[in-house]
Amino acid sequence: MKRIEPLSESYYYILLCLARGANHGYGIMQMTEKLSGGDVKIGSGTMYGATNNMMKKGWIHEIMSDEPGLERRRLYQLTDSGREVLRGEIARLRRMLENAEEV
Numbered sequence: 001m002k003r004i005e006p007l008s009e010s011y012y013y014i015l016l017c018l019a020r021g022a023n024h025g026y027g028i029m030q031m032t033e034k035l036s037g038g039d040v041k042i043g044s045g046t047m048y049g050a051t052n053n054m055m056k057k058g059w060i061h062e063i064m065s066d067e068p069g070l071e072r073r074r075l076y077q078l079t080d081s082g083r084e085v086l087r088g089e090i091a092r093l094r095r096m097l098e099n100a101e102e103v
Helices: 009-018 025-035 044-057 080-102
Strands: 060-064 074-078
Touching: 009 025, 009 044, 009 060, 009 074, 009 080, 025 044, 025 074, 044 060, 074 080
Parallel strands: none
Antiparallel strands: 060 074
């Protein structure tokens, strides 16, 4: 796998949330705040800019909801490429933590 730049907190949490399954933008924003203990809040502008960029990179794609009454709701789903990027970032963060513990 080619070297990928470290992910921003927003990108990391969006991919992490989608690793649990497809979700809509507002759901990702809520889950991010919950997972981070309130430390990371993704605004709607950041959310939609990030998801558009990640779709261009092929890390996520858009699907339509099959929930009755919510068929027009856009959901985002992690691709295999996105899952690989997330795994790489988690490994990078683990290495950094291990290095800090050695010091």
